[in-house]
Amino acid sequence: xxxxxxxxxxxxxxxxxxxxxxxxxxxxxxxxxxxxxxxxxxxxxxxxxxxxxxxxxxxxxxxxxxxxxxxxxxxxxxxxxxxxxxxxxxxxxxxxxxxxxxxxxxxxxxxxxxxxxxxxxxxxxxxxxxxxxxxxxxxxxxxxxxxxxxxxxxxxxxxxxxxxxxxxxxxxxxxxxxxxxxxxxxxxxxxxxxxxxxxxxxxxxxxxxxxxx
Ligand SMILES: [Zn+2]
Numbered sequence: 688x689x690x691x692x693x694x695x696x697x698x699x700x701x702x703x704x705x706x707x708x709x710x711x712x713x714x715x716x717x718x719x720x721x722x723x724x725x726x727x728x729x730x731x732x733x734x735x736x737x738x739x740x741x742x743x744x745x746x747x748x749x750x751x752x753x754x755x756x757x758x759x760x761x762x763x764x765x766x767x768x769x770x771x772x773x774x775x776x777x778x779x780x781x782x783x784x785x786x787x788x789x790x791x792x793x794x795x796x797x798x799x800x801x802x803x804x805x806x807x808x809x810x811x812x813x814x815x816x817x818x819x820x821x822x823x824x825x826x827x828x829x830x831x832x833x834x835x836x837x838x839x840x841x842x843x844x845x846x847x848x849x850x851x852x853x854x855x856x857x858x859x860x861x862x863x864x865x866x867x868x869x870x871x872x873x874x875x876x877x878x879x880x881x882x883x884x885x886x887x888x889x890x891x892x893x894x895x896x897x898x899x900x
Contacts, residue, residue, distance in 0.1 A: 755796030761856040790847040823849035
């Protein structure tokens with residue numbers, strides 16, 4: 688069997704630990720379904736799992752992850768819209784109260800866009816997908832004398848704000864936000880130190896959350 692041994696071991700640890708202590712919760716969730724109040728739009732990056740960062744229990748977070756935590760603007764034309772489908776389900780069926788766009792440091796997608804990386808495959812899926820952050824890049828402006836890391840951080844954070852703007856293009860969601868039934872949030876995870884910052888939408892600044900240790 689070529690199923691990764693690492694996953695068999697991980698599952699064994701889960702079954703002996705977390706599953707045992709949360710068995711009742713799993714059973715209950717299976718019977719009455721999920722009712723998460725928070726939806727997280729995160730990046731595929733293996734270092735930034737929302738369930739780990741927010742110490743979430745099963746059933747607490749409705750998570751959609753894609754390259755660079757982006758949301759394309761609302762459109763009914765076109766073919767397959769994974770993020771829109773997840774939004775439709777999260778907002779329309781689960782009736783989440785919060786949507787958090789979680790950006791992060793050292794995002795490969797943002798780097799690829801900022802540094803105009805060569806397409807990895809003929810389809811250039813990353814290049815086309817990352818072009819969604821063009822409005823964010825425009826706001827940040829040219830790199831100029833900025834150190835690379837600082838420029839990329841600005842791009843990553845501006846992209847979170849741009850994604851929040853794109854969420855407002857979904858008519859039904861926009862209505863719910865204006866009514867106060869759904870609240871949008873931006874956040875940013877600094878991988879090296881595990882620092883979490885939350886966007887203050889009034890000032891446009893990301894403020895670090897002070898965690899009690
Ligand atoms: Zn990323």
